[in-house]
Amino acid sequence: MTDRIAHGFDHPSGHIPDDVDLVVVGLGVTGAGAALDAASRGLKVLAVDAHDVAFGTSRWSSKLVHGGLRYLAALQLGIAHESAVERGILMERTAPHLTRPLPWLLPLTSNVSFTQAALAAAGFGTGDLLRLSARTSRETLPRPRRVTRTEAQQLAPGLRSAGLRGGLINWDGQLEDDARLVTCLARTAASYGAHVHTRVRVLEATSTHVVLRDERTGATRTVRTRGVVNATGVWAGDLVEEVRLRPSRGTHLVLRADSIPGLRTVLTVPVPGSTSRFVFAIPQPEGTIYVGLTDEPVDGPIPDVPQPTEGEIGFLLDVLAPALERPVKRSDVVGAFAGLRPLLEADGSTADLSRKHAVLTSRTGVVTVVGGKLTTYRQMAEDAIDATGLTGIPCRTRDLPLLGAAPRDVLDQIDEPGRLVRRFGTEARYVIDEAVRATGLPEDELVAPGPGGVTLAELVFGVTHEGAADIDDLLDRRTRVGLVPEDRAAAVPLAQRALALTHATS
Numbered sequence: 001m002t003d004r005i006a007h008g009f010d011h012p013s014g015h016i017p018d019d020v021d022l023v024v025v026g027l028g029v030t031g032a033g034a035a036l037d038a039a040s041r042g043l044k045v046l047a048v049d050a051h052d053v054a055f056g057t058s059r060w061s062s063k064l065v066h067g068g069l070r071y072l073a074a075l076q077l078g079i080a081h082e083s084a085v086e087r088g089i090l091m092e093r094t095a096p097h098l099t100r101p102l103p104w105l106l107p108l109t110s111n112v113s114f115t116q117a118a119l120a121a122a123g124f125g126t127g128d129l130l131r132l133s134a135r136t137s138r139e140t141l142p143r144p145r146r147v148t149r150t151e152a153q154q155l156a157p158g159l160r161s162a163g164l165r166g167g168l169i170n171w172d173g174q175l176e177d178d179a180r181l182v183t184c185l186a187r188t189a190a191s192y193g194a195h196v197h198t199r200v201r202v203l204e205a206t207s208t209h210v211v212l213r214d215e216r217t218g219a220t221r222t223v224r225t226r227g228v229v230n231a232t233g234v235w236a237g238d239l240v241e242e243v244r245l246r247p248s249r250g251t252h253l254v255l256r257a258d259s260i261p262g263l264r265t266v267l268t269v270p271v272p273g274s275t276s277r278f279v280f281a282i283p284q285p286e287g288t289i290y291v292g293l294t295d296e297p298v299d300g301p302i303p304d305v306p307q308p309t310e311g312e313i314g315f316l317l318d319v320l321a322p323a324l325e326r327p328v329k330r331s332d333v334v335g336a337f338a339g340l341r342p343l344l345e346a347d348g349s350t351a352d353l354s355r356k357h358a359v360l361t362s363r364t365g366v367v368t369v370v371g372g373k374l375t376t377y378r379q380m381a382e383d384a385i386d387a388t389g390l391t392g393i394p395c396r397t398r399d400l401p402l403l404g405a406a407p408r409d410v411l412d413q414i415d416e417p418g419r420l421v422r423r424f425g426t427e428a429r430y431v432i433d434e435a436v437r438a439t440g441l442p443e444d445e446l447v448a449p450g451p452g453g454v455t456l457a458e459l460v461f462g463v464t465h466e467g468a469a470d471i472d473d474l475l476d477r478r479t480r481v482g483l484v485p486e487d488r489a490a491a492v493p494l495a496q497r498a499l500a501l502t503h504a505t506s
């Protein structure tokens with residue numbers, strides 16, 4: 001491992017080598033995972049993003065590590081097992097610090113018949129068998145069970161009581177923050193020697209060279225390589241013309257926690273008229289709730305930042321309303337975000353390859369890895385690096401802890417601010433020390449919670465160790481204050497201060 005572990009990844013204006021073994025294009029979860037996989041197998045890696053780490057779909061997810069229950073229902077056993085295995089790897093070995101178990105409540109209301117309830121209970125039981133087959137422990141993900149009406153109301157006090165006869169509880173994984181996972185992957189890749197650069201767009205790629213453009217200066221240059229992995233998600237077809245995508249948009253709402261008071265579980269509400277679609281209200285640790293999810297086909301050019309529509313916002317509120325004693329109003333919605341699923345178009349028809357990932361080698365030898373999901377990024381990365389044929393060294397990432405990872409009992413003992421432990425694990429103290437070193441400010445000031453809970457320490461660390469170059473990087477990707485526009489506006493001065501303090505000392 002190189003001393004980049006102390007330094008973090010390269011500054012946008014840093015050195016880019018002329019000659020590498022592998023170029024990874026795109027620093028979403030897939031590209032960052034591929035960079036780590038390749039670097040940890042000893043390859044010389046250059047990994048770039050046209051914008052920033054986690055600029056694309058990877059920051060707009062539901063922030064869940066799924067066990068693959070819905071794939072079981074569709075009898076896609078292979079994908080279900082793969083999801084369960086990868087969920088276990090993330091939660092128990094590679095990223096316990098960025099993940100946590102999360103209970104899901106299906107309230108048994110008059111809308112859910114006895115037959116539907118029995119089917120759901122059987123499905124949850126099978127999901128538990130998946131957990132077992134993936135060797136994930138019961139301490140990590142407890143057994144699904146039926147709860148009484150009283151317990152259901154304790155877990156979700158806002159539930160409408162009329163017609164409520166109890167609930168079903170199931171367990172799955174939650175991510176602290178999807179963009180945090182990507183940033184941590186990129187830094188871990190850098191700690192194994194990968195050159196990680198943002199604001200560098202790949203204009204052209206073959207298996208022997210890439211043409212890069214520095215997005216700040218417009219300067220272009222060529223880098224020689226022995227292989228290229230195209231991990232550009234919904235933009236994959238721009239780089240490799242054989243790849244054709246038909247994205248679909250998924251929208252989430254952001255509510256303040258008091259909009260559904262006391263919610264301690266994911267609330268699952270069936271979409272009327274559908275047996276397989278649900279709307280979820282997912283509580284977050286910093287006093288918000290995300291409500292999702294829509295599925296709208298998208299035609300035309302791919303936007304940099306997809307926008308939710310009023311129709312989607314209305315749909316989510318309408319499905320949620322009958323489950324609550326006090327329905328959530330449009331005015332309760334303090335933020336909304338949308339992401340595009342990278343669905344692959346095959347032979348004119350649309351195959352939902354966001355479920356199963358695909359690795360495709362183009363005529364020019366570029367390996368494209370697309371589809372899948374956040375949970376399965378590691379397997380996608382492994383398959384992509386294997387497909388390049390660049391090394392006979394086997395993949396190491398199954399047992400490779402990301403920076404800051406430690407067993408849950410060790411994390412529980414760390415006596416640092418909870419937010420920093422949730423976001424940096426064992427590195428929480430390092431983040432504070434580095435921020436003190438860079439700014440000369442007292443620790444109390446650096447860890448004081450600002451708007452949306454954000455601290456100056458993590459913003460400073462974002463600049464000094466995580467390649468953040470501006471306010472957007474800091475508030476929209478290194479932290480997620482940007483998900484609530486009101487909080488974001490209030491946090492801008494703190495981000496400005498972090499930039500000023502670090503530029504003054506660099």
Ligand SMILES: Cc1cc2nc3c(=O)[nH]c(=O)nc-3n(C[C@H](O)[C@H](O)[C@H](O)COP(=O)(O)OP(=O)(O)OC[C@H]3O[C@@H](n4cnc5c(N)ncnc54)[C@H](O)[C@@H]3O)c2cc1C
Binds near residue numbers: 056
């Ligand atoms: C609404 C929604 C919710 C989801 N929820 C979940 C969930 O809860 N759990 C889960 O497991 N999965 C979830 N998924 C799926 C998951 O988010 C995606 O599968 C995953 O994030 C895709 O990551 P990626 O790295 O392939 O693509 P992206 O994250 O889009 O990354 C591609 C990157 O490539 C860069 N790029 C593009 N072109 C170039 C170029 N020419 N040069 C350099 N860089 C370039 C972009 O800037 C971007 O950063 C969800 C998806 C959606 C849409």
